Each structure stands twice: as C-alpha cells, then as structure tokens.
Amino acid sequence: MDPLSITAAVVGIAAPAAHCIHLLFGDLQKIVDAPETLASLKRDLLSVDQALASLQAVSEPQWKLLGETVISQSKAATISCKESCDRFRTALGRWTRHSEDGKLSLRDRAMVGFIKQGYVKSMSEQLQHYKLTLTSVVSIATLHSSLQQTQVTGEIMAMVCQREAEIADSITATDKQLAEVNAKLGPLCMAKQEEDETETDRASAISQVAVEQIVLGESRKLLEELLSSIQAAAANARKDQAQVVNNFGAENEGMQIGVSYGAISGITFGKK
Structure with a gap:
C-alpha cells in the first residue's frame, strides 16, 4: 500500500472543502452591509477552515492508530461540510438576487435578516459541529501518538482523562441539540409560506x-468512536505501565518506582 494513501485521500477530500469555504467566505465578504446573522458566519467559516488545515496535517501513522471507522467518518464529515457550503452559496445567491454592488436591497435585507434567520442559524450550528468533530479527530490523533511512547507520563494520562471528559460533554450537548432540531423540524414543515418567500x-x-439533523447524528457517531478509541488506547497504556520497577544501589538492591497505575505486590525490604 502506498505509505501516503490515507493522508492523500484525506487531503484530496479536505482541499475541495476548504476551497468551497473560501468561495463562500468571499461571497459573504462582498456584502459590505451584511446583517450580523451573515457576518457571524464568516467567523464560523474561518474556524472550520483552520480545522481542515489541521486535519490535513495528521500523519499516516496517526490515521492508522485512529482506525478505519474514524477515517471513514472523518471523510464523510469533510464531504458533508463541502456540500453544506455549496448549498448555502446557492441559497445566498437567491436571497441577494435583487442587490447590486455588494449592498443589500431592502427586499433582500428583509429576506436575509428576518425570514432566513433560522436557515442561517442552522448553517452556523452545522459549521460549529464540523469544527468540533474535525478538531476532536486531530486532538485524539495527537494523543494516540503520545500513548505510543515508551514511557507514558502522568501528564499525558491527565490529558487523556481531560479529553475523555470533553468528548463525553460534547456528546451530551449534541444529544440536546439533536432533540431541539427534531422538535422544530415538524412545525417548520407545517408552517405557512412567508411573504416574499x-x-x-x-x-x-x-x-x-x-x-442539520443528519450532521448532528453523524457528528455524534464520530464522537462516540473517538471516545471509544482513546479509552481503549488509554486502557492499554495503563496496563503496560501498571508496574514499573527499577533496581538500584551498589549491589542492585532496593526498588524505585517511576509511574504506577496498578497495585504493587511482592515487595521485600532489606538485604538479600
């Protein structure tokens, strides 16, 4: 297998997504008097762009440590991000079709500022979840590498525990948002068509x-897989480091403990 196969595949997907983000950012940048609902999207786009850049920097060995499921889900999330940006660009073009020279007409401003607030908010939340999932992948990839070290320090294990807690919190927050999206989708389908819409x-x-409902569901699956992956890696590291014993002294007597995550037994003090 080509040693760059996984990395090349990820870059091949991430690069078009980043390009689409740049195009959408440029479209928003051209609207000089954009309402805050659109202006805030530019910040979300920049954060996702940074996350994609970090994703492309993940090395081949790190991808292999993450496993096939995470690789597949990461690719899917990246493709979904591009598709979301493509759809939003198309919608933005429709909303601003009555405007010229980067200035929103009163009609288009009403469309974007009021009627499409829910659409824009949904897009913003999607971008935030893309950032969350992609940065989580990069963070766990880095931790996996650290756990492969010969000596796993207490500091590294503390970082692992922190990331476990953060991902668990992210899963809980995702569940809450998913419930909210499920609750608003039905009424939205039943709502009457707005004027000028x-x-x-x-x-x-x-x-x-x-x-957004799909993105949240897929994000949750990826977060669960990352949590399971780092928990398994941490458990193996703790097992390997369960007992570290170094003899020392002029006659190689005594015991020195570096880092121990397990019980210590069979100790005898005194000279042989």
Whole structure:
C-alpha cells in the first residue's frame, strides 16, 4: 500500500472543502452591509477552515492508530461540510438576487435578516459541529501518538482523562441539540409560506434543518468512536505501565518506582 494513501485521500477530500469555504467566505465578504446573522458566519467559516488545515496535517501513522471507522467518518464529515457550503452559496445567491454592488436591497435585507434567520442559524450550528468533530479527530490523533511512547507520563494520562471528559460533554450537548432540531423540524414543515418567500426558498429552509439533523447524528457517531478509541488506547497504556520497577544501589538492591497505575505486590525490604 502506498505509505501516503490515507493522508492523500484525506487531503484530496479536505482541499475541495476548504476551497468551497473560501468561495463562500468571499461571497459573504462582498456584502459590505451584511446583517450580523451573515457576518457571524464568516467567523464560523474561518474556524472550520483552520480545522481542515489541521486535519490535513495528521500523519499516516496517526490515521492508522485512529482506525478505519474514524477515517471513514472523518471523510464523510469533510464531504458533508463541502456540500453544506455549496448549498448555502446557492441559497445566498437567491436571497441577494435583487442587490447590486455588494449592498443589500431592502427586499433582500428583509429576506436575509428576518425570514432566513433560522436557515442561517442552522448553517452556523452545522459549521460549529464540523469544527468540533474535525478538531476532536486531530486532538485524539495527537494523543494516540503520545500513548505510543515508551514511557507514558502522568501528564499525558491527565490529558487523556481531560479529553475523555470533553468528548463525553460534547456528546451530551449534541444529544440536546439533536432533540431541539427534531422538535422544530415538524412545525417548520407545517408552517405557512412567508411573504416574499418562494416555494424553493421554503423547501430549501426545511432541507437545511433536515441536513442539520443528519450532521448532528453523524457528528455524534464520530464522537462516540473517538471516545471509544482513546479509552481503549488509554486502557492499554495503563496496563503496560501498571508496574514499573527499577533496581538500584551498589549491589542492585532496593526498588524505585517511576509511574504506577496498578497495585504493587511482592515487595521485600532489606538485604538479600
């Protein structure tokens, strides 16, 4: 197998996603009087762009430590991110079709600032979840590498425990958001079409929330897999480091303990 096969595949997916993010950012940048709902998206896009750059820097050995499931889910999340940005660019073009020279017409400003607030908020939340999942992948990849060291320090194990807690909290928060999205999707489908809103706009808004539902579900699966992966790696590290004994002294007598995560037994003090 080509030693760069996994890395090359990830870069091959991440690069188009980053390009699409740059295009959407450029579209938003052209709207000089954009309402805050759109301006905030630029910050979300920049954070996801940074996460994609970090993802592309994950090495081949690190990907292999993460395993096939995480690799597959990471690719899927990256592709989903590109598709979300593509859809939003298309929608943005429809919303600003009456505007010129980067200045929103009153009609388009009303469309973006009021009618499409829910759509924009949904897109923002999607971007935040893409950032969360991708940065979590990078963080766990780094920890996996640290756990492969001959001597796993207490500091590294503390970092592992911290990341375990953070990912568990992220899963809980994702569950809460998923429940909220599920609750609003039904009423959104039943809501009447707003004034100046086309059927295409309405269908697009419903589709956006439905996509958010999918993104949250996929994000949760990836977070669960990362949690399971780092827990297993940490358990193996603790097992390997369960008892570290070094003899010392002029006659090789005595015992010195470096780091111990297990019980210590069979100790005899005194000279042989």
